[in-house]
Amino acid sequence: MTGKGTILIVDDEVGPRESLRMILKPIYDVCTAGDGQEAIRIISEKTIDLVTLDLKMPGLSGIDVLREIKKIQPDVEVIVITGYGTLNNAQEAIRFGAGDFISKPFNVADIIAIVSKSFERRNYNLKIKNLIQQIKGLRTSLNDSKEVLPDWSRATDLNPGVQSG
Incomplete structure (x- = not known):
């Protein structure tokens, strides 16, 4: 593993799937899936940072796979790469969580460049999520402190020898 992230390439066509694998393998840890079911199995079993996803595949459509991916790993970045690049397809993919089309x-x-930008976006989003969790923790601590402060104030009033720090 390169340490720079894991990409899942999902495409039923061997040519584009292998081309992407060869392009990205020197930079990232890459795994591949030939259909939607295999992609969902992989995403259920291991942490994936980014998915490249074809829209038109036999069985589950790319949009169906996108929905499932986002249910299983909401923070994963998804780039839709398709030969069917219509405005409606792009809008639908973005609506369901794709970061690029x-x-x-x-x-x-x-x-x-797009994969690199997607990794940056994912890292920023994870940092923001982490900061939000820290703020929630601080807010909880502050609320807990507010409940203790009246007791502390009363204790110092009753015992003037106790000094606040």
Whole structure:
């Protein structure tokens, strides 16, 4: 593993799937899935940072897979890469949580840049989520302190020898 993140490439077509794997493997830890069911199984079993997802696949559609992915790992970034790049498809994918939408055939430099940008977005979102949790914890501590303060104040009034720190 490279330590830079794990990508799941989901495409029923071997050519695009293997092309993406060869492009991204030197930079990231990459696993692949040939259909939606396999993708859902993988995402259920291991932590994935980013998914590249084809829309048109036999069985589950890319949108169905996107919905399931977001239920299982809500923080995963998803880039839809499809040969069916219509405005309606893009809007639907974004509505269900895709961070980007790319039409096939794709440019290698663009793919690398978009994947890098998606990892940055994921890292920022995780930092924000962590900060929100810290704020909630501080708020809880503050509320707990407010409940203790009247008791402390009363104790210092009753015993003038007790000094507040």
